[in-house]
Amino acid sequence: MTPPDFLIVGAGIYGITTALELHEQGHSVAILNPDQIPHPLAASTDVSKVVRMEYGSDVEYMAMVDEAIDGWHAWNDQFNDTLYHEVGVILAVRQPMDSGANTWEWESYQNLQKRGHKPERLYPEALADRYPVFDHHNYVDGFYNPRAGFAESGRVVATLTDHARQLGIAVHEGQTAEELVQEDGKVIAVKTREGETFAAGHVIICAGAHTPYLVSDLQPFMRVTGHPVFHINPGNPQAFTPPNFAVFTADVSKSGWYGFPLHPREKIIKIANHGPGLQLHPEHDERVVTDVDEARFRAFLAETFPSLRHDPIVYTRRCLYIDTLDGHFWIDQHPEIGNLTIGSGGSGHGFKMGPVLGRLIATAAEGGSQRWSERFRWRHLSEDTTLEEEARFVESD
Ligand SMILES: Cc1cc2nc3c(=O)[nH]c(=O)nc-3n(C[C@H](O)[C@H](O)[C@H](O)COP(=O)(O)OP(=O)(O)OC[C@H]3O[C@@H](n4cnc5c(N)ncnc54)[C@H](O)[C@@H]3O)c2cc1C
Numbered sequence: 001m002t003p004p005d006f007l008i009v010g011a012g013i014y015g016i017t018t019a020l021e022l023h024e025q026g027h028s029v030a031i032l033n034p035d036q037i038p039h040p041l042a043a044s045t046d047v048s049k050v051v052r053m054e055y056g057s058d059v060e061y062m063a064m065v066d067e068a069i070d071g072w073h074a075w076n077d078q079f080n081d082t083l084y085h086e087v088g089v090i091l092a093v094r095q096p097m098d099s100g101a102n103t104w105e106w107e108s109y110q111n112l113q114k115r116g117h118k119p120e121r122l123y124p125e126a127l128a129d130r131y132p133v134f135d136h137h138n139y140v141d142g143f144y145n146p147r148a149g150f151a152e153s154g155r156v157v158a159t160l161t162d163h164a165r166q167l168g169i170a171v172h173e174g175q176t177a178e179e180l181v182q183e184d185g186k187v188i189a190v191k192t193r194e195g196e197t198f199a200a201g202h203v204i205i206c207a208g209a210h211t212p213y214l215v216s217d218l219q220p221f222m223r224v225t226g227h228p229v230f231h232i233n234p235g236n237p238q239a240f241t242p243p244n245f246a247v248f249t250a251d252v253s254k255s256g257w258y259g260f261p262l263h264p265r266e267k268i269i270k271i272a273n274h275g276p277g278l279q280l281h282p283e284h285d286e287r288v289v290t291d292v293d294e295a296r297f298r299a300f301l302a303e304t305f306p307s308l309r310h311d312p313i314v315y316t317r318r319c320l321y322i323d324t325l326d327g328h329f330w331i332d333q334h335p336e337i338g339n340l341t342i343g344s345g346g347s348g349h350g351f352k353m354g355p356v357l358g359r360l361i362a363t364a365a366e367g368g369s370q371r372w373s374e375r376f377r378w379r380h381l382s383e384d385t386t387l388e389e390e391a392r393f394v395e396s397d
Contacts, residue, residue: 004028004170006365007190007200009177009214011037012044013153013351014343015206016160017358018365019169025362030170032190032198037173038157041287043208043319045157046229048150048260048270049351050247052089053117054108056390062111064356064372069147071355075156079163083156087242087261089148090122090131091249092139097121102141104253104390109143119145133239138303139250150247150260153351172198177207177214186338204341204365209282209320211344215334221381222330222345223323225277226285228293231268231315236307240269249391250304256393257300268314271297274348275393282320289316321348325385327392329353331364331376341365345376349389 006022008015011033019031038045051072055061072084095101097109112119120126121143128136130144165171176193180203189199205214212218234240245261252258256275263270273296280287294313301309322344324330330345343361350357356372363370387394 003199010207021358021362032172032175034176056104092142287318327387327389
């Protein structure tokens with residue numbers, strides 16, 4: 001059998017969108033993943049992921065999401081399914097937005113307007129009227145952007161994978177890449193833990209948190225961190241159902257807390273923390289939410305959504321980010337090893353880019369570049385590099 005032009009290792013959102021894009025461009029493509037797709041431990045496998053344009057002063061990411069949102073609508077139409085729910089996003093803050101204390105929110109607000117969008121300022125009365133679930137003594141300002149929402153991420157990956165199969169892309173479940181076989185400095189095949197060997201013209205590693213373990217040159221530039229996720233069963237679900245509520249961030253750059261309205265299928269409220277997380281090994285370390293995490297979560301609820309503070313937590317998960325040291329994606333060919341491309345480095349904010357990711361990674365694998373390629377190129381980051389994604393809560397020393 002003729003080897004495929006491209007073999008993709010990992011069928012999360014980075015891998016499956018790349019497979020579809022390369023197929024669209026006329027290449028033969030295969031993709032492999034352990035166990036099943038969507039994989040239960042993959043970062044992409046979840047009930048919901050935020051889709052927001054708000055990136056503070058970073059207008060490039062804002063532009064990327066603006067384009068991605070058109071893609072989310074196109075997928076909803078293409079698959080005749082609401083995979084992306086455009087319920088809007090509430091950015092709530094504890095000090096006046098223009099007081100200098102909330103640069104991420106304030107700069108996002110300014111940049112949205114510069115791009116022609118119409119975010120609605122939520123002064124204290126408006127916040128209290130429209131979203132009474134917030135504690136209005138603690139949250140005094142913010143804005144609502146209707147061009148935002150959440151994607152049902154696990155269902156997105158399942159839908160795209162089914163579509164890939166229908167198009168004739170070879171989808172190999174139950175295959176765990178273990179070794180990149182090289183000849184004359186080029187990758188020619190992948191050996192799996194299950195004893196198979198998959199030859200290919202070019203290999204693309206989209207293995208999420210496992211990426212630096214398959215390509216060890218990346219270990220100085222990437223870290224795997226685990227982040228707590230909570231599902232609450234609300235006593236008053238109507239109050240958290242759109243339009244009474246939406247995706248929210250609660251002083252996120254200073255607290256890490258963000259979450260979702262009542263889930264249309266699961267009937268729970270998901271809240272998580274976009275903070276430093278715990279450094280973990282993807283295979284050796286336990287992924288559990290601790291009592292300390294839960295106590296912090298309850299304290300957050302008491303200060304932010306008093307009506308939820310005693311409601312039952314029905315599920316918890318510690319989910320893994322593949323962090324680059326600067327927090328930007330890693331999409332480029334390997335500088336020394338031929339026929340090898342990396343598509344990873346989501347750093348806790350990659351899923352929303354789904355509709356534009358495949359083209360970015362496919363372009364890199366073909367040796368080309370496009371509008372946003374430069375910042376994701378292979379780069380040498382020193383150990384003291386700090387995260388630059390402005391919504392991310394980073395504890396100060
Ligand atoms: C708690 C949490 C909340 C998040 N919230 C958001 C959000 O609200 N908005 C947002 O935009 N982003 C969010 N993110 C980030 C987003 O989920 C990730 O950036 C994105 O899903 C990463 O996709 P991926 O395809 O790189 O990795 P993954 O989804 O992890 O996929 C990697 C795939 O590779 C497979 N794999 C691993 N090892 C091997 C191997 N050896 N051989 C073959 N296959 C392998 C895995 O099984 C998996 O299927 C969040 C992440 C977490 C953890």
